[in-house]
Amino acid sequence: MGRGHQCAALRKVVTALSTMPSTGILALVDVNNFYVSAERVFNPKLEDVPVVVLSNNDGCVVSRSAEVKALGVPMGGPWFKLKVLARKHGIIALSSNYALYADMSNRVMSVLGDFSPRQEIYSIDECFLDMTGMAGDLTQTGQAIRQRIKQWVGVPVCVGIAPTKTLAKLANHVAKKRLAYDGVCDFTAMSSRQLDEIIAGIEVGEVWGIGHKLNAQLQAGGIQTVKQLRDFDVARLRGHFGVVMERTVRELRGEPCIDTVDVAPAKQQIISSRSFGRYVTGLHELEEAVSAYMSRAAEKLRKQDSVAAMAYVYIRTNPHKDGEPQYSPGMMVGLPVATNDTCALVDAVLTGLRVIYREGYRYQKAGVMLSEITPAGIIQGDLFAAPLDLPKTKRLMSALDQINLKMGSGTLKLASNGTAQGWKMKNGNRSPAYTTQWNELPVAR
Amino acid sequence: MFRGVFRADTPVSMRCRYSIHWDFFLVKLTIERSFYKVLCMRNDANYRAVTRGHHTKNGVLSKWRPSRRAPLQHIPLYGYKVPAGFPSPADDYVEDRLDLNQLLVQNKAATFFLRVKGDSMINAGIHDSDIIVVDRSLEAVNRSVVVAVIDGDLTVKRLVLRNDVAELHAENPKYAPILCKEGQDLVIWGVVTSALHSVK
Numbered sequence: 001m002g003r004g005h006q007c008a009a010l011r012k013v014v015t016a017l018s019t020m021p022s023t024g025i026l027a028l029v030d031v032n033n034f035y036v037s038a039e040r041v042f043n044p045k046l047e048d049v050p051v052v053v054l055s056n057n058d059g060c061v062v063s064r065s066a067e068v069k070a071l072g073v074p075m076g077g078p079w080f081k082l083k084v085l086a087r088k089h090g091i092i093a094l095s096s097n098y099a100l101y102a103d104m105s106n107r108v109m110s111v112l113g114d115f116s117p118r119q120e121i122y123s124i125d126e127c128f129l130d131m132t133g134m135a136g137d138l139t140q141t142g143q144a145i146r147q148r149i150k151q152w153v154g155v156p157v158c159v160g161i162a163p164t165k166t167l168a169k170l171a172n173h174v175a176k177k178r179l180a181y182d183g184v185c186d187f188t189a190m191s192s193r194q195l196d197e198i199i200a201g202i203e204v205g206e207v208w209g210i211g212h213k214l215n216a217q218l219q220a221g222g223i224q225t226v227k228q229l230r231d232f233d234v235a236r237l238r239g240h241f242g243v244v245m246e247r248t249v250r251e252l253r254g255e256p257c258i259d260t261v262d263v264a265p266a267k268q269q270i271i272s273s274r275s276f277g278r279y280v281t282g283l284h285e286l287e288e289a290v291s292a293y294m295s296r297a298a299e300k301l302r303k304q305d306s307v308a309a310m311a312y313v314y315i316r317t318n319p320h321k322d323g324e325p326q327y328s329p330g331m332m333v334g335l336p337v338a339t340n341d342t343c344a345l346v347d348a349v350l351t352g353l354r355v356i357y358r359e360g361y362r363y364q365k366a367g368v369m370l371s372e373i374t375p376a377g378i379i380q381g382d383l384f385a386a387p388l389d390l391p392k393t394k395r396l397m398s399a400l401d402q403i404n405l406k407m408g409s410g411t412l413k414l415a416s417n418g419t420a421q422g423w424k425m426k427n428g429n430r431s432p433a434y435t436t437q438w439n440e441l442p443v444a445r
Numbered sequence: 446m447f448r449g450v451f452r453a454d455t456p457v458s459m460r461c462r463y464s465i466h467w468d469f470f471l472v473k474l475t476i477e478r479s480f481y482k483v484l485c486m487r488n489d490a491n492y493r494a495v496t497r498g499h500h501t502k503n504g505v506l507s508k509w510r511p512s513r514r515a516p517l518q519h520i521p522l523y524g525y526k527v528p529a530g531f532p533s534p535a536d537d538y539v540e541d542r543l544d545l546n547q548l549l550v551q552n553k554a555a556t557f558f559l560r561v562k563g564d565s566m567i568n569a570g571i572h573d574s575d576i577i578v579v580d581r582s583l584e585a586v587n588r589s590v591v592v593a594v595i596d597g598d599l600t601v602k603r604l605v606l607r608n609d610v611a612e613l614h615a616e617n618p619k620y621a622p623i624l625c626k627e628g629q630d631l632v633i634w635g636v637v638t639s640a641l642h643s644v645k
Contacts, residue, residue: 044632045597152555152582180645279516434557441560441576444592444601 024132024256028160028168029112029145032176034125035063038104039094041154042434042442050091054079055374055377056309056338058095058428062372095430098309098334098372105332107153115145124310124371128165162187165258166251169208170226174198199226199252209248210442214241222269226252268351271310272297273367278319280363283354286315290353291346298342301370309338309372313349315356318364318427321373329356334436340376458502549639555637559592559599566590566601568616571640577601579635594632595623601637 005268031037035053040046050067054060061068061077071089073082077094105124113119118130131138142159149157160172167187175185187195204223205215221240223229229237230252238246247257272293280286290313301308314330331352335344349368432440550556561575569590571577577592585591587606592599593613602613602623611631613623625631 042599043597044594044599047597110554148582152552154581430454438558438576441558442599443562443563444559444577444599445565 016331017224023165024130025134025138025161026165026168027129027131027138027142027145028126029129029149030126030172031108031149032156032158033065034105034155035094035101036065037155038101039097039431040101041104043431046092048191050089051094052079052086052091052098053094055096055372058093059374062096065067091349092431094098095428096309096372097431097433098338099336099433099436100334100431102310102334103331104153104155106345107159108149108155109330109332111149112145112154114318115141121312121314124312124332128168131161136188139184139186139189142186143182146183150300154444157183159184160187161185161189163254164251164256166248167254170199170202170206170252173202173206178445196227199230200228202226204229207248207252209244214245217241217388252317268371268373270297270300270370270373271367272300272369273314273365275365276363280366281359281361283357283359286353286357286363287350289366290315290349290368293366294346294349296343297368298340298345301340301345301373302376304374305376307338307340307376308345308370309335309374310370311345311348311352312371313333313352313356313367314362314369315353315366317361324363327358328360329358331356338372338374344369456483463468474620524607549578549641550580552580555635556580556638561640563602565615565617565620566603569603569640570642571601571616571637572642575643576641578639578641579618580638581635583636583638585633585636590637592634594634599634604633 036046036051038370039051039053044131046065048067049065050071052061052068052073053063055062058079061073061075061079061082064073064075068091071085073085073091082091085091099122108125109119109121109127112127112129116131116134117130121126122128131141134141138161142161145159146157149155158172158175160168160170160175161184162168162171171185171187175181175183178185190198201227204210204218204226205212207226207229210218218224218229223232230249232249234246234249237249250257273420274289274293276289280289294311297423310332312330312332314328316328317326318324319326319328333352335348339345353366432442434440434442499529546553559577559579561571561573561577564573571590579592583589585604587604589604590601591604591613592601593604594600595613600613600623603616605612605614605622609627613625613631615622
């Protein structure tokens with residue numbers, strides 16, 4: 001899906017998501033098979049059976065239970081190709097329920113926020129926690145995190161602990177793949193021999209930021225394991241692959257180089273954020289800013305002909321200002337239907353903003369993030385229509401954006417979008433909005 | 446108003462319940478016989494001192510951890526210093542409006558609402574189509590009303606522990622208790638804290 005390209009294009013607008021210190025100990029916590037796990041909380045019948053969650057319009061597999069992974073079903077694989085296999089093994093396929101996933105994500109993140117004064121939410125189901133200076137055995141803390149999230153929210157998580165983000169991702173990978181670790185892997189508690197042994201057994205493609213293409217190039221150059229990459233000559237790697245690779249290698253050596261998340265995440269995201277020129281206190285001004293950022297993000301989304309099913313909005317005070325009251329909330333909002341319609345996306349983040357906004361703080365920055373991005377083609381499937389005149393559509397949409405910005409969102413809408421596109425969507429097997437609709441609550445007998 | 450940071454050796458005793466709002470909370474403390482209310486931010490130095498300080502027994506605040514309350518819609522800013530022992534009654538009027546979340550939801554992240562089907566808990570005051578408030582962070586004890594998982598379904602029953610054997614009792618003589626057989630795991634989904642019954 002052109003992740004690398006997108007990332008490069010975005011780097012200009014991507015500014016610091018957070019201000020993690022550049023030394024210390026980090027934990028990466030992420031939810032195992034998040035969507036499937038969220039469904040299982042409310043439908044325990046799905047425990048221990050093979051389950052997949054499909055993208056919007058039931059196109060591709062976007063989440064797999066462990067049982068499905070064991071059957072060799074690939075991530076992102078088109079569902080129609082898997083139907084035979086599914087029938088044979090009784091795989092249960094669910095349509096995606098983004099309202100539920102967004103709510104469960106907010107719950108997980110808020111519980112995790114209790115474990116550290118600094119938290120950086122990296123995607124819908126993973127975040128970094130700063131564990132620097134924490135007393136006691138970090139593996140135990142990791143187990144406490146696992147236990148609490150499992151009990152309070154109901155989903156399983158894994159924890160990777162290491163001095164750098166790249167290593168924490170790797171530790172998390174180990175925690176997930178090797179049962180002996182029981183879901184928590186702390187690189188900082190290991191001897192260097194133990195660590196060497198572990199990373200010598202991991203393929204280089206598992207390293208954060210090394211995608212398919214880089215992986216193939218490294219393999220061709222004889223670098224197959226993480227250990228080989230770590231111990232390779234940095235200067236030569238930089239000459240060959242550039243400074244990003246150098247940073248990755250330094251991170252593998254325990255030298256923190258990635259301050260903020262500007263590595264293309266495994267799942268595609270569009271981030272649009274900016275620090276304000278001055279402090280902003282009023283909701284109205286924040287609304288304007290957030291609307292503008294979202295319009296820009298939506299424009300990008302349309303440019304790559306994609307739709308998003310999840311929007312994240314955050315605001316933050318200035319963390320570097322001592323004595324200033326600090327408040328840096330964020331909220332994930334699930335769209336009812338994946339879309340690239342500016343109005344719907346702006347509405348979503350404004351709803352979120354009004355929930356998290358508190359009076360009495362001086363805000364320094366706001367931002368939005370689109371995730372769960374899929375090609376728009378899957379949603380429309382317009383066999384008989386002429387190919388879209390992209391520049392024209394774009395002009396139309398940006399005119400639309402401007403009018404809506406001036407006149408208030410929702411002033412102008414494409415009639416073709418309809419108010420709800422639900423009728424064209426295949427989402428026959430969507431679970432109820434268990435946690436966000438009064439008339440769809442889970443039932444207890 | 447108490448300003449500054451608690452040091453670990455500050456003699457502090459916590460007199461009143463603290464209340465916590467999403468990102469900041471109020472600690473009511475006694476420091477050297479004066480009564481203070483201290484507003485702590487989640488990230489500020491007071492919070493860190495209070496939550497991480499290693500206080501001695503005299504200093505009471507050891508192992509202190511804020512409970513989690515649902516965030517209020519409006520966060521009242523109280524007057525801070527209050528004469529020793531007598532909180533100003535005016536403080537109670539600062540709050541804007543009562544919020545049912547505050548009453549019903551102790552732990553926002555762990556609280557779920559479920560719809561009841563059937564009359565098996567009628568004698569516990571839980572009727573058909575009531576909404577129950579379920580807090581997953583609470584430990585179920587003997588005689589807790591719980592939501593449990595039976596054959597993949599969620600069921601609301603009273604947990605009865607007898608000689609280490611767990612039973613799920615209906616509060617309606619029409620239904621027999623569900624006994625947990627040897628080797629069968631009983632999964633408690635959450636603990637019911639309230640039932641909301643519409644009288645319309």
